[in-house]
Amino acid sequence: MLEPDTDETEALMKKLILQSGLQDGVGADPDKKVSWTTVVPKPGFCLKTKKENGEKVFINVCQAENVPQPKDITEEELLKLLESEDPFGFRVPMSIGEPHAEIDKSGQGCIAYDVVIHPGFMEKMKDSEIFKTFFLSVTLEGLEEKYSVALSRDWVILKNRKSVGRLQEQNVRTQSKPVIMEMGDQSTGIGIGKPLIQEMDTPKPLSQEELKARGQKPEFRIIQDPPEGHPDFLVAEISLPHVKMANTLTIDVGEDRLVLETRSNKYYLDIYLPYLLVQEDCVAQFNRKTRILTLTLPVQPEN
Structure with a gap:
């Protein structure tokens, strides 16, 4: 098993909360009003562990460009x-993905799971034991929660095998890109007929190096409605004084992430939100007079 460098780091790892950024893979409901893409994973590395009853479990950590x-x-x-x-x-x-039955090298039956991530994060784990341990801890918690199993933390990464069994294709939900409506000289109208809204804390600003590489971080605010408790939706108002037309903007909306880019790399905004969104119902409006982009982001109901 890969151990953190210190007891303090190991204690921190125990605080992990499952944070899967995508919907489940195989078995996703294609009838829902969301966009799905087929992921064909490539092998990365294989983790060996076991259930409480001693049954062997292999976790194929795979990679695919489709995953954010x-x-x-x-x-x-x-x-x-x-x-x-x-x-x-x-x-x-x-x-x-779903579990699939396989045969280990000794001819005994075993269970394998495929977990797919972006190749960039796969490379990051190669250089960092901290990130690798973080990811594997989260992955084990995710499998336990999804399939109601208990898995040993005394894991081993196989040296001579990148995967066990045939990697399974998976269907994952893609990011949603709302259509941006241009509003001419009309006002945005946000807040009309709505309860009072309150401003939420904004995330940490980008470093100077990031700003130079990605573009200037625009001024923005995020407000919620209703102002107390779990919101029905969030409203993001982003000031883009150097943007003239909506067709120069690209917006990606994830379950809890918002990424804005401009064609000329003038602006760049990448923020995480404290609630899960209803991606397919998000709406974007750009006011050519005020140069303000307004996004209405419905929030998933509280469980």
Whole structure:
């Protein structure tokens, strides 16, 4: 098993909360009003563990470009987030497939699971024991929660095999890109006929290096309605004074993430939200007079 460098780090890992950024893989309901894409995973590495009854379990950690890449943070930033017990601080988008029966090298029956992530994060784990241990802890918790099994943390990464059995194709939900409506000289109208809304805290600003590479971070605010308790929707108002037309904007809306880019790399915004969104119902409007982009983001009901 890969051990964290210190007892303190190991204690932090125990605070992990399952944070799967995608819907489940195989078995997803294609009739729902969401977009799905087929993921054909490529092998990465294979983890061996066991259930409480001693049955062998293999976890094929796979990779596919279709799966979104998590935001890029350092080991120090990850440890700070764990110390702060912030469940929304860092997510690893992944797709967890259905179990499939296989035969191990000794001819005995076993169970294998395929977990698919972005190749970029796969590379990150190669250079960082902290990120690898974080990811594997989250993955085991995810499998336990989804399939009601108890898995040993005394795992081993196979040296000579990248996967056990045939990797299974998976269906995962894609990010939604709302159509941006241009509104001419009309006002946005946000808040009309709605309860009072309150401003929420904004995330940490991008570094100067990130700003230069991705574009300037625009001024924005995020408000919720109703102002107390679990919101029905969020409203993001983003000021883009140097943008003239909506067709120069690209917006990706994930379950809890919003990414805005401009064609000229003038602006770049990448933020995580503290609620899960109803992606297919998100609406974007750009006011050419005020140069403000307004996104109405319905929130999934509280469980």
